[in-house]
Every structure is written in structure tokens, then in C-alpha cells.
Amino acid sequence: MIAKNRAFPGGYRFRHFEGRPQDKLIRAAIPATITIPLMQGFGDEVAAVVAMGDKVAAGQIIGRDDESISSPVHSSVNGKIVKIGKIEYLGNETTAITIESDGTGDWQSLEGCSAAWDNLAIEQIEELIYLSGAAGAGRDGIPTGFNSSIISPDEVENVIIHGVESEMYAVSSSLLLQGDNLPHFAEGTKILRKVLPHAAFSIALNSECNSLIADVSGAFADNDWCDVRGLEPRYPADYDEILVSAVLGRQFPAGLLAANIGVIVLDIQAVLAVYDAVVAGKAVIERTIALAGPGFEENLHVNVRVGSPLQHIIDGMVKQGADLRFLRNSCLTGEGLFDLSMPADRTCSAIIAVVEGNKREMFAFMRPGPRKDSYSRTFLSLFLGGEKITKRCETNLRGELRPCISCNYCVEVCPVSVIPHLLFHHVEREVIDEALLKYGIFDCIECNLCTYVCPSKITLGQWIKDGKAKLLDEGIPCPQPKFALKGVEEDEDTR
Numbered sequence: 001m002i003a004k005n006r007a008f009p010g011g012y013r014f015r016h017f018e019g020r021p022q023d024k025l026i027r028a029a030i031p032a033t034i035t036i037p038l039m040q041g042f043g044d045e046v047a048a049v050v051a052m053g054d055k056v057a058a059g060q061i062i063g064r065d066d067e068s069i070s071s072p073v074h075s076s077v078n079g080k081i082v083k084i085g086k087i088e089y090l091g092n093e094t095t096a097i098t099i100e101s102d103g104t105g106d107w108q109s110l111e112g113c114s115a116a117w118d119n120l121a122i123e124q125i126e127e128l129i130y131l132s133g134a135a136g137a138g139r140d141g142i143p144t145g146f147n148s149s150i151i152s153p154d155e156v157e158n159v160i161i162h163g164v165e166s167e168m169y170a171v172s173s174s175l176l177l178q179g180d181n182l183p184h185f186a187e188g189t190k191i192l193r194k195v196l197p198h199a200a201f202s203i204a205l206n207s208e209c210n211s212l213i214a215d216v217s218g219a220f221a222d223n224d225w226c227d228v229r230g231l232e233p234r235y236p237a238d239y240d241e242i243l244v245s246a247v248l249g250r251q252f253p254a255g256l257l258a259a260n261i262g263v264i265v266l267d268i269q270a271v272l273a274v275y276d277a278v279v280a281g282k283a284v285i286e287r288t289i290a291l292a293g294p295g296f297e298e299n300l301h302v303n304v305r306v307g308s309p310l311q312h313i314i315d316g317m318v319k320q321g322a323d324l325r326f327l328r329n330s331c332l333t334g335e336g337l338f339d340l341s342m343p344a345d346r347t348c349s350a351i352i353a354v355v356e357g358n359k360r361e362m363f364a365f366m367r368p369g370p371r372k373d374s375y376s377r378t379f380l381s382l383f384l385g386g387e388k389i390t391k392r393c394e395t396n397l398r399g400e401l402r403p404c405i406s407c408n409y410c411v412e413v414c415p416v417s418v419i420p421h422l423l424f425h426h427v428e429r430e431v432i433d434e435a436l437l438k439y440g441i442f443d444c445i446e447c448n449l450c451t452y453v454c455p456s457k458i459t460l461g462q463w464i465k466d467g468k469a470k471l472l473d474e475g476i477p478c479p480q481p482k483f484a485l486k487g488v489e490e491d492e493d494t495r
Contacts (some may be wrong), residue, residue: 006128007246007256008237008242008246008412008415009233009414009415009416009417010288010412010413010415010416010449011166011234011236011237011242011413011415011449012234012235012375012413012437012449012453013232013234013235014166014167014168014235014373015391016066016418017168017169017294017373017390017392017393018027018291018293018294018297018391018392018393019169019246019296019352019353020169020292020299021063021137021171021172021175021290021292021299021300021301021327021350021385021391022109022298022299022300022301023171023172023174023175023178023292023300023301024153024175024298024300024304024305025080025175025178025288025300025301025336025489026300026301026302026303026312027302027303027484028303028304028305028313029102029312029314029395030077030103030104030105030300030305031101031305031309031312032075032100032101033099033101033309034061034076034077034086034098034099034101034305034306034307034308034309034343035096035097035098035099035159035309035342035343036073036074036075036076036093036096036097036098036099036306036345036346037073037087037089037094037096037211037281037343038061038063038073038094038095038096038097038309039089039092039095039305039380040073040136040346040347040495041136041137041138041345041346042063042136042137042138042139042140042141043068043069043070043071043136043148043346044062044068044069044070044289045065045070045075045094046060046064046065046068046070046071046072046073047063047064047065047096047290048063048084048095048097048476049061049062050062050065050081050084050097050462051081051084052081052083052084053080053081053410054080055079055080055081056075056078056080056081056106057075057078057107057108058074058075058076058077058078058106058107058108058305059074059075059109059110059282059283059285060074060075060105060108060363060482061073061074061131061242062074062075062081062097063431063436064099064180066146066147067147068147069141069147069148069149069150070129070147071134071135071136071141071148072130072131072132072133072283072471073133074133074283074284074285074306075097075099075177075285076206076207076235076285076286076305076306076307076308076358077099077102077106077285077307078101078106078322079099079100079102080099080100080102080104081097081099081448082098082100082146083097083099083165084096084097084098084302084484085340089310089342089343089345090328090335091117091304092337094358094398095123095132096343099307100216102188106370107282107285108283109280109281109282110131110132110277110281110282110283111281112124112127112128112280112281112468113128113277113278113279113280113281114162114278115279115486117187117191117194117278118194120278122194123145123194124393125191125194125195125278125417126144126145126146126153126195127145127146127279127325128278128281129144129148129191129195129274129277130144130145131277131283132144132249132272132276132277132281132282132283132284132340133151133273133283133284133346134270134276134277134284135148135345136148136284136346137266137267137269137270137273138240138264138266138267138270139240139258139265140257140258140259140264140265141259142192142195142266142270142274142319143156143172143195143196143259143264145196147242149264149488150257150258150259150486150487150488151195151259151260151487153195153197153260154197154198154262155195155262155487156196156199156262156264157198157199157200157261157262157263158199158200158201158202158248158262158264159192159196159199159200159202159263159264159265159266160201160202160203160244160248160258160263160264160265160266161168161189161201161202161203161204161265161266161267161268161270161271162203162204162236162238162243162249162265162266162267162268163176163177163203163204163205163206163254163267163268163280164204164205164206164233164238164243165206165230165233165238166231166234166236166237166238166329167235167238167329167330167332168235168289168331168332169292169293169329169330169331169350170214170238170290170292170299170349170350171209171269171288171289171290171301171349171350172290173205173206173209173212173268174209174211174212175301176268176269176272176288176350177212177216177255177268177286179257182215182216182219182274182436183218183219184272184276184279184358185219185268185271185272185275186220187279188271188272188274188275188278189201189203189220189226189271189272190223191274191278191430192271192274193225193226195230195414196264197320199264200225200227201226201227201250202228202229202247203216203220203224203226203227203228203229204230204231204237204243204246205228205229205230205231206227206230206231206233206443207230207233207262208230208232208233208460209230210230210351211379213351229247230248230322230404231247231358231410233401234259234347235332235447235449236415236445236447236449238438239263239415239447240252240263240413241258241415241416241445242340242445244263245263248263248293249349249431250263251441251481251483253480253481253483253485254440254442254443254478254479254481254484255409255442256478256488257487258483260486260487260488261447261483261485262486263478267349269288269349276405280362283358283367284306284346284450285305285306286303286304286305287303287344287346287348287349288301288302289302289304289308289313289344289348289349289350289351290349290350290351291302291313291314291317291350291351292350292351292352292353292397293327293331293354294321294325294353294355294392294393294394295318295319295322295351295353295354296314296317296318296353296356297317297318297319297394298317299447303315304344304348306343306344306345307343307345308343308487309341309343309344310326310337310340310341310342310343310344310351311340311341311403312488313344313351314326314340314351314353318353319353320475322355323355323356324352324353324354324355324356325354325355325395326338326340326351326352326353326474327354327478328345328350328351329348329349329350329352330350330435331352331393331461332353332356332447332449332451332452333447334350334448337351345368349462351486352393354393354394355392355393355395356394356395357394357395357396358395358396366371366412370426370464373391373393374398375413375455376407376409376455377410377430377452397457399455399456399457400457401456401458402455402456402457404421404424404456404458405455405456406421407455408421409451409454409455410453410454410460411451412453413450414446414449414450415445415447415449415450416443416444417440417442417443418440418441418443418444419440420450420460420461420464421450421458421460422439423436423439423441423444423463423464423467424458424460424463424464426439426467427463427464427466427467428463428489432467432470432474432476432477434476436467436471437471437476437478441464441467441468441471442466442468442478442479444461444465444468444470446461446464446465447461448461450460450464455492465471469484
């Protein structure tokens with residue numbers, strides 16, 4: 001069933017950028033060593049259940065803690081444990097396990113998996129999803145009978161599966177659903193329905209991919225419990241907060257999670273991981289990652305073992321002699337990858353290589369070059385047809401930090417209708433009080449679009465993020481919504 005969309009305010013469409021990944025997939029070689037952080041994505045850090053010198057198999061659990069909200073972590077290669085210790089990973093200190101690979105590609109299957117999954121008890125399916133690590137997907141996890149999410153399976157009212165591709169550089173949904181993956185995706189969704197029996201399902205895809213929407217709709221033609229829709233790939237349409245509003249028409253609780261209102265949001269790879277776990281007994285030991293941006297010789301997708309060093313993944317793929325900056329997952333919100341020895345975990349979806357631009361340019365505000373992107377509609381860019389020519393992403397700000405000119409661009413693009421420049425002025429002047437609550441500071445979803453469009457080069461998103469932190473430091477919490485929440489303590493002091 002194809003459903004109609006609901007619009008959301010603001011947003012921005014990233015068009016015609018050089019370096020978008022093609023629908024091409026290669027498989028990376030198994031690296032000599034891999035490093036597995038024991039905290040990956042949703043949930044708490046788990047405890048190591050192996051020791052130095054142990055031999056492990058790909059798919060074997062090496063970290064687990066059934067008492068905390070978490071999901072098990074696995075070895076992604078066959079080999080020997082050579083190090084267990086703390087590492088700095090994405091701004092946090094976490095324990096990691098380093099494994100020396102023997103180079104073989106086989107993996108250990110989970111017990112109890114079956115192609116005839118419909119004959120399995122719900123408890124068996126939940127256990128497979130949990131033990132495989134698939135339950136750790138998304139921002140909220142997949143609820144099971146284990147501590148894999150903040151809510152229980154019976155509390156899930158809606159499941160949204162998305163592949164809208166609103167980021168400047170995103171994994172191709174069409175590629176992920178090529179060949180056998182489409183029926184596997186459909187089966188994975190049906191498996192989720194069995195363990196989340198009270199949930200209605202929605203699949204949101206890029207509205208410009210008509211053939212993909214038709215194919216996915218066909219795969220669910222006989223199922224009235226799942227609707228398929230196309231959403232305009234207008235950033236940040238892939239954010240949980242926007243999907244809940246655009247797909248369900250529901251209000252998102254500021255500062256909380258989709259699970260707090262009974263909604264679970266997953267991407268396509270998460271659903272495929274559920275299928276692999278239940279039908280094939282395969283743990284989450286692989287990840288499909290986009291190599292995007294103008295810094296790569298070829299922009300494509302690569303299937304890698306979780307824990308592979310970033311340098312191993314991009315080796316031989318980068319343009320020689322180019323001065324590049326690498327980013328993780330997003331140009332607007334992604335972490336800078338300054339240490340390429342760090343591993344790719346199971347939340348990594350893209351490695352982006354952008355050109356370091358440090359040259360000054362006369363009349364930069366007029367955007368004289370047609371390959372530059374700008375929210376402002378200067379006459380010269382229109383004359384040159386800049387909206388139709390391939391644009392180049394680089395780090396040059398095309399200008400210097402200047403005072404706010406109240407152009408209102410940040411307000412126009414804000415997808416949650418706050419006034420970024422007003423919040424900025426308060427935080428900059430150290431006016432940290434409840435007025436910030438009145439102006440909706442906690443409604444900000446930190447998409448950083450306001451920073452991107454600001455002609456004064458003010459890092460509005462960071463100022464707003466700092467303002468939130470300062471409010472919490474002052475003991476002023478995010479106001480709780482006036483509707484019922486799930487998975488939170490009733491005592492206000494513990495929220």
C-alpha cells in the first residue's frame with residue numbers, strides 16, 4: 001500500500017554534489033587485525049567474555065551484559081585475541097578487543113536459526129535477534145524479551161523503516177535492496193512484525209526512486225499492516241524526529257527518543273540484519289559503507305568486516321596528492337576522522353573525503369564559481385545555472401566570521417521551527433535562563449542546517465548545543481511533554 005506524505009517545515013535539498021556513491025558494491029579483503037569496541041551505537045558498554053590469547057571465530061560473542069540495556073558484540077573474523085584495553089573512540093573512552101585474523105572468511109552460525117522462521121516461537125526469534133547484535137540497531141534498539149531497548153515489544157505502536165537518503169552523501173537504498181536483498185528485506189520486516197505484534201509498519205523511501213518504491217510496494221502488496229511511501233530527500237528527512245512527524249503525524253517528545261512514544265525507527269541494513277540473524281544465524285559482523293565525496297578515485301559502496309581499520313577500507317581508493325579531510329557518516333554532523341587507524345563499527349554508514357579548501361577568493365559572497373553551493377540566491381549563481389552543474393564539497397567557508405545580519409535563512413531551513421539566531425544571541429550573551437525554553441531550545445534536533453546556510457559563518461548549531469548543556473548545568477531540565485511516555489521513570493528527578 002502506497003501512503004501519502006506529510007510535509008515538514010524547512011529542510012534543504014542537497015542536489016548535484018560531486019562524489020555521490022554509485023550503485024556499485026565491492027567486498028573489502030579481511031584485514032590482518034580488527035578492533036572491536038565494546039560499546040557500539042545504542043546501549044551500554046558490555047563486558048568482555050574472552051581473554052588474551054583466546055582463539056575466536058567470526059560470529060562468536062566476545063562482549064555481553066544481559067543485565068544492562070545493550071546487545072552482544074562479536075568477533076568479525078576468525079583469529080586470536082592479542083589485546084584488550086581502553087581506546088579513545090568517537091570522543092569517548094571505551095574498552096576494545098583487538099583480534100589478529102587468520103584470513104579465513106567463514107563465520108559461526110547461531111543455534112536455532114531456521115529458514116522456516118514462522119514455525120519458531122516468538123521467544124526463539126527474539127533470542128536470535130538479541131544474540132546476533134541486530135537488536136542494537138537504531139537510536140533505540142529493537143525491543144525483545146532481553147534488555148535490548150528501553151521499552152518492551154508490547155509497547156511498540158509503530159515501526160518506521162527508512163531509506164530516504166536526505167544526507168548530502170548517503171548509502172544507496174537501491175543498492176541495499178538489489179537482487180535477493182529485496183525478498184530478504186520483506187522477510188526481515190515480517191519477522192519484526194511477529195515479535196512486535198501490536199505495531200503498524202511504515203517504509204519511507206526516496207521519492208525520486210520510483211522504481212524502488214514500486215518494487216518494495218510489490219513485495220508488500222498483500223500486507224495491509226505495512227504502508228510504503230516516498231519522502232522528498234530533503235535534509236534532515238532521515239532523522240527520527242522528522243520521520244515521526246512526516247510519516248505518522250505525531251508530535252516528537254523534545255529531548256527524548258522515539259521509543260518514548262512507542263515508535264521504533266530502523267534503517268534498511270538493520271532489517272536485513274534481522275533476516276540474517278533469524279534465517280541464517282549470522283551475527284552483525286559486516287557493514288555496507290559508502291565511500292563518498294570528491295576525494296575518492298571512485299565513489300562506491302564497500303562491504304567490510306566490523307572493526308576493520310578505516311585505512312584498510314580506503315586503501316588504494318583515495319586520490320593521490322589531494323589534501324583531504326575525512327568525515328564519518330555526515331558532512332553536517334559527522335565526526336572528523338583524523339586517526340585512520342580507528343575501526344569502523346556497526347553504526348558506520350559512510351566515509352566521506354572532502355577537499356581541504358584554504359584559498360581566499362575575491363567576491364566569495366557572490367558565489368562566482370558554479371560548483372559552489374549556497375542557500376542565498378545571488379544573481380550571478382542564477383546566471384551561471386549553478387543549480388544544474390555538479391557542485392564540489394570542500395572545507396572552505398567562503399568567507400569569515402561576521403556579526404549576524406538577521407537574514408532569517410536559519411529560520412527558513414529549520415525543520416522544527418525554532419529561531420536559531422535568537423537562541424544564538426541569548427547563549428552568546430550568557431543569558432542562560434528559562435527564556436531559552438520559551439524559544440524551544442530543546443526542540444533543536446542538532447541537524448546543523450542552520451550553520452550550513454548562515455552567510456555570517458556563525459556556528460549556530462554548536463551555540464545551541466552549548467546552550468542546552470548550560471541549561472542542564474544550571475538545573476533547568478527539558479520540559480516534559482503533556483502526553484504519556486514509555487520507558488521513563490515517573491520520578492521527575494530521574495528523568
